[in-house]
Amino acid sequence: MPQSYVKRILDARIYDVAVETPLDRARLMSARLNNQVLLKREDLQPVFSFKIRGAYNKLRLLSEEQRQNGVIAASAGNHAQGLALSAQEMGVKATIVMPRTTPAIKVDAVRARGARVVLHGDTYDEASAHAQALVGEKGLTYIHPYDDPDVIAGQGTVALEVLRQHPGQIDAVFVPVGGGGLCAGMAAYIKYVRPETKVFAVEPEDAACLKAALDKKRRVTLPHVGIFADGVAVAQIGKETYRVLKDTVDGVITANTDEMCAAIKDIFEDTRSITEPAGALALAGLKKYVEENGCEGQTLVAVASGANTNFDRLRYISERTEIGEKREAILAVTIAEKAGSYKKFCKDLGKRNITEFNYRFADEHEARIFVGVQVSPDHNDRREMVQELRDKGYQVVDMTDNEAAKLHIRHMVGGHAPLVDNEQVLRFEFPERPGALFNFLAKLAGRWNISMFHYRNHGSAYGRVLVGMQVPKAERREMKQFLDDLGYGYWDETENEAYQFFLG
Incomplete structure (x- = not known):
């Protein structure tokens, strides 16, 4: 099957508008990973995308x-x-x-x-x-964005350039996947010309439609798609792209939001260019591959697929980068509510740097703090620090991977509300446009009393809200039906340990 696309790709005369983009060595990333890392710079196209x-x-x-x-x-x-x-x-x-x-x-x-x-x-x-x-x-x-043989062939010219620009050995190529057009074109060409080169599709953890299809051996539609990497936020892999990819990719790697943010920073440090989240997805997958396989001395290519991001999203990306690089741990720690406790906690941390500290008085005996601590990228360092604190008598909950904690609760730490009963906590995503928050509130109005609310604009197409509502047990089924009918993506966070620890 790949050969049917090779002629199409060779015949794709696209350079009236597109440019041949460079294949740049990422010097800092190569040194850090002990492999030669090459970036295919599709962010340099006239429209900043392949x-x-x-x-x-x-x-x-x-x-x-x-x-x-x-x-x-x-x-x-x-x-x-x-x-x-x-x-x-x-x-x-x-x-x-x-x-x-x-x-x-x-x-x-x-x-x-x-x-x-x-x-x-x-x-x-x-x-x-x-x-x-x-x-x-x-x-x-x-004109379909990905599920069309002529579109796939046009995207496949990226692979043609990569193999011409680096005639030496390439061990693996990492390609971002949304609908699959870029990956299908590249995989078809690479597997025909250099079958020994591995091709890995990289998807966001919360939009992994190709992985779901390969697991089920048929195309499936994801019930919910994460929207951080909007360029690859696709619920179902394309029909033609799946036909090609199921026989040509060597595997699928998934990356989370924090890992994508870290990869954006990595690309910036090597190129001084800022990619969009989907544009850094392939590098996030490459880093994960190296970490999981322990490979050294290989030549690895990642496609930096685009750079169309809103400037006001950079604040959010920057916040998540340290966690994505595994250089920051987010902890909930119980310390004694007495003078000198915070000083003692800092001493017990040793020479580690505190990046964030949130606290509000809760009772006369115990204080619960939300704290960010700098750690080394080594997985064991975080675990060892948590264990050291527990050995010294602290109650510690590691919240580094808790989405509600990172999105909302770190900005809300304010103490418990003992007078609030029957509180149900929901996390929502809704389309972001002028008046969207008002419309969201209008749909909730009059149903149940709102006991807690946090909204923060992250400069993306979707707003994110954490809401507490007082819903009697007898009305929980009605609440679920109402939420399903509302049509917004939502998660029940009532049992989330970050909420229970600081606000519940």
């Missing part, structure tokens, strides 16, 4: 009639910009349907390329459905 390759290749192969009628796509980001620039270059009218949640910087970028923008719905699926309706209505040609 997507321009597939979009232009598809457009180039349309009939004259199709070009005259115009094209349409649904996209909140990189595909939209790639198609808009390609259409502008070829004199084709392009319509891009984008969710209303799309940040203004991306909407403006698409319009600047000459495309007509239609804002519709809150999600990609709603935008896509509207785009499909316009196909029949206006006689437009739909």
Whole structure:
């Protein structure tokens, strides 16, 4: 099967708009990992993403009639910009349907390329459905972002360049996966030309649609998709991309939000460029591969796939980086409520640096503190520190991997509320746009008393909220039905140890 794509990739004349991007040695990362790490710099494309390759290749192969009628796509980001620039270059009218949640910087970028923008719905699926309706209505040609052989072939030119730029041995190539277009094109080419080179797909832990499909041996739809890495936030792998990938990839590696944030910092330190979360995903997978396999002296390639991120997201990324690099541990510690206890705790930590400290008086006997402590990237260092503190008589809960603690509770530590009963704690994600928080509250209004609320804008397409509601036991089933009907992603955090420790 790979050979059927090789000719398509070799015939993909994309360089009227795309550029051949460099394959740069990541000097600092190579030294740190004891392997030669090479970054394929697709963040340097004219639209700061590889997507321009597939979009232009598809457009180039349309009939004259199709070009005259115009094209349409649904996209909140990189595909939209790639198609808009390609259409502008070829004199084709392009319509891009984008969710209303799309940040203004991306909407403006698409319009600047000459495309007509239609804002519709809150999600990609709603935008896509509207785009499909316009196909029949206006006689437009739909340009799929990934599930199309011509688009896949265009993306596959990345692999063609990598193998030409580094004719020596390449042990493994790491490729980010959303719908799978880039990985399918690259894997098909690499496995035909250099079958000894391993190809690993890398997905976010909370959007691993390819891994789910390979596990089940069929395409599945994820019930919920994490949205931090919006460029790869796809619920189901493409039909054609799955057909290719199931026979060509050597494995799937998943990375969490903190690991992606750390990889963004790694790329910045080596290149002084800031990738988007999806753009750093492949490097996060590469680092995990080295850690789990203990390999040294190998040549490893990661695709830095894009750099379209909002500036105001950098604060959140920076906050999570130290944890992602495993250089910070987040702990909940019980100390005595008396003078000198904090000083003693610092002494018992030894020479470790405290990065964060939150505390509020709770009772006369015990104090519960939320503390960040600097540790070495070695997994054992964190475990040893926790055990050392426990050996010295402290009650310690390691919350380094607790999402509610990192997103919300670290900003809320304020003590318990003994007068609040029947409190149910829910964590929500909802589409972020002007008025979104008001609309969210309006839907909750009048149902149950809100006893706790924390909202923080992270500069992304989704808002994140932690809510406490007083719900009598007899009404819990009704509450669950209401939440399911609400249509927002939510998690029940009532039993979360961070909530129980500081606020419950």
